[in-house]
Amino acid sequence: MQPSQKVGKTYHDSTKHSYLSVMLDPNYVDASTQPSPFKFYPKFYRRLKLNVKNPIHSFLWLTSAITFEKYYQDEPYKLRVNPSAGALYPTEVYVQIRGIEGIVDGIYHLEVANNCLTLIYELIDDGLESYILANNRIIGFIFLISCVYYRSSWKYKERSVRYCCLDSGHHLGAIAASTYLHNRNLQLLFDFDKLALNADLGFENKEFITACAISGEFQEKKVRRLRLKVPFVCGTDYFEANQFIEDGYQATATSGSSQKQLEYPQFDFDKERFYQTVWNRRSIRRFQKKSISAKDFWNILQEVQKPIPTENFEDIEIYSVIHRVEGILPGLYQGKRLVKAGNFNDKVGYLCVNQALARDSAVTLFFVSNYSNYQTAMQVAGFLGQRVYLFSNYWDIQCSGIGAFYDDETQEFLETKKDVLYAMVIGK
Structure with missing residues (x-):
C-alpha cells in the first residue's frame, strides 16, 4: 500500500459506521442550531446580477442554481441543482473570469442566494492559473469548489470528511451538466496547490478548496500568483x-492522484429535455417497489461510466444489487457479471442503516475504490453520483444518494477488499 493510500485509508477507517456505532451514537441534532447554508461577502463589494437570458450568465447560474423552495417547521429550505448530504450544502463556488466581454477580469464568488457574482479580487497580470497549471493562462472560466465544512460537521461530525468530498464531486457534476447544455468545454483538476490557495483566498481554517474545473481557451503564458490576499x-x-x-x-x-490520458465523454441527450432534468432533479424519499426496464438500467449504467474529463483520476468500480429490473435475475452484479443470485432487498436495506429506500428500490449501487488519493476518489464518486441522478431522471427513474452504510459488513457482502465510498438507489 502506497503512503498516500495509507493516509486516506486512516481517515476512511476512522469514520466507518457499524450497527453498534450507530446504536451508541444516533446523532440527533437541534435543527434550530443549523449554521447558515449561504456565504455572503460584505454589501459594499461589487456585484453582477446574473441574467439567465444572457448565455454566459445562464451558464454560470446553472452551475449552482436554486431550483425549489420548501418549508419544514416554518423554516425555508432552498434546494439546488446539486444534491447534498442532509441538504446542508457545504460547497461554495468561486470562478475566475478572464477575457469575457462585459465582465471585469477577476475572481468572483457565486452568491447563490441572490443569483449574482460578487467580485472579490480584480486581476492585473496575476491569477489562479499559477496555482493550478504552470505556464498557462485561461481565457474563459476557472471554477474552484470549496467546502465550508462546519455546515456538514454540525450534523455528521467526523464522517463529514467524506460528505464534503462527495458533495464537491456532485457540484463538479452540476458544472459539467451546465457546460454540456451550453456547448462549452470542460476539464477537471484535483492535483494542484490547494493549501496555498486556501491561504491566499483568506479561508483560515473554516473553508478549504477541494477541486477545480476549467472551461476556456488555454494559452501558453506565465501568470503570477495573486499579488494580494483576499x-x-x-x-x-x-x-x-x-x-x-x-x-x-x-x-x-x-498526495498525488492516479493519472490517465485526458478523454472527453460524448453524450447525445435531447438538450431541452436534459435541461428540464437538471432543473427538476430531486432526491427521492420513497419507492413503490416497482420494476424498471433492463434497457433503461443498462442505458444509465453505460452513460454513467463514460470518460470523466480529467488527467487526475481514481478508478471507481460500481456494484449493482438488482432487486426489480424486468428480465434480469435479482442478485449482486459487478458490471454485467452475476456475483451471486438472490433476493437481497432486506439485506441491503439493513446495510444502508435500515433505510427503506435501499430495500424498496429497483437497484442499489455501491461505489468502491482501491484509491491512491482518497480526496480525489471521493470526489470522483460524487461526480459519478451526479451522473446517476441526472441520467436516471432523464429516463423518468428516481434516485437518491446514500452516504450512511455499515462499512465493513457492506464490504463483506460485496466480496471486495476495496473501500466502499458511496451508495445510490434508483427506482420508481
Whole structure:
C-alpha cells in the first residue's frame, strides 16, 4: 500500500459506521442550531446580477442554481441543482473570469442566494492559473469548489470528511451538466496547490478548496500568483472547529492522484429535455417497489461510466444489487457479471442503516475504490453520483444518494477488499 493510500485509508477507517456505532451514537441534532447554508461577502463589494437570458450568465447560474423552495417547521429550505448530504450544502463556488466581454477580469464568488457574482479580487497580470497549471493562462472560466465544512460537521461530525468530498464531486457534476447544455468545454483538476490557495483566498481554517474545473481557451503564458490576499469572510454565521476534519483534509490534499490520458465523454441527450432534468432533479424519499426496464438500467449504467474529463483520476468500480429490473435475475452484479443470485432487498436495506429506500428500490449501487488519493476518489464518486441522478431522471427513474452504510459488513457482502465510498438507489 502506497503512503498516500495509507493516509486516506486512516481517515476512511476512522469514520466507518457499524450497527453498534450507530446504536451508541444516533446523532440527533437541534435543527434550530443549523449554521447558515449561504456565504455572503460584505454589501459594499461589487456585484453582477446574473441574467439567465444572457448565455454566459445562464451558464454560470446553472452551475449552482436554486431550483425549489420548501418549508419544514416554518423554516425555508432552498434546494439546488446539486444534491447534498442532509441538504446542508457545504460547497461554495468561486470562478475566475478572464477575457469575457462585459465582465471585469477577476475572481468572483457565486452568491447563490441572490443569483449574482460578487467580485472579490480584480486581476492585473496575476491569477489562479499559477496555482493550478504552470505556464498557462485561461481565457474563459476557472471554477474552484470549496467546502465550508462546519455546515456538514454540525450534523455528521467526523464522517463529514467524506460528505464534503462527495458533495464537491456532485457540484463538479452540476458544472459539467451546465457546460454540456451550453456547448462549452470542460476539464477537471484535483492535483494542484490547494493549501496555498486556501491561504491566499483568506479561508483560515473554516473553508478549504477541494477541486477545480476549467472551461476556456488555454494559452501558453506565465501568470503570477495573486499579488494580494483576499480578505477573510466566514461562510457560516457561527463556527465550531473539528480538528479531525481539518487534519484529514490537510493530509489528503497534497498526495498525488492516479493519472490517465485526458478523454472527453460524448453524450447525445435531447438538450431541452436534459435541461428540464437538471432543473427538476430531486432526491427521492420513497419507492413503490416497482420494476424498471433492463434497457433503461443498462442505458444509465453505460452513460454513467463514460470518460470523466480529467488527467487526475481514481478508478471507481460500481456494484449493482438488482432487486426489480424486468428480465434480469435479482442478485449482486459487478458490471454485467452475476456475483451471486438472490433476493437481497432486506439485506441491503439493513446495510444502508435500515433505510427503506435501499430495500424498496429497483437497484442499489455501491461505489468502491482501491484509491491512491482518497480526496480525489471521493470526489470522483460524487461526480459519478451526479451522473446517476441526472441520467436516471432523464429516463423518468428516481434516485437518491446514500452516504450512511455499515462499512465493513457492506464490504463483506460485496466480496471486495476495496473501500466502499458511496451508495445510490434508483427506482420508481
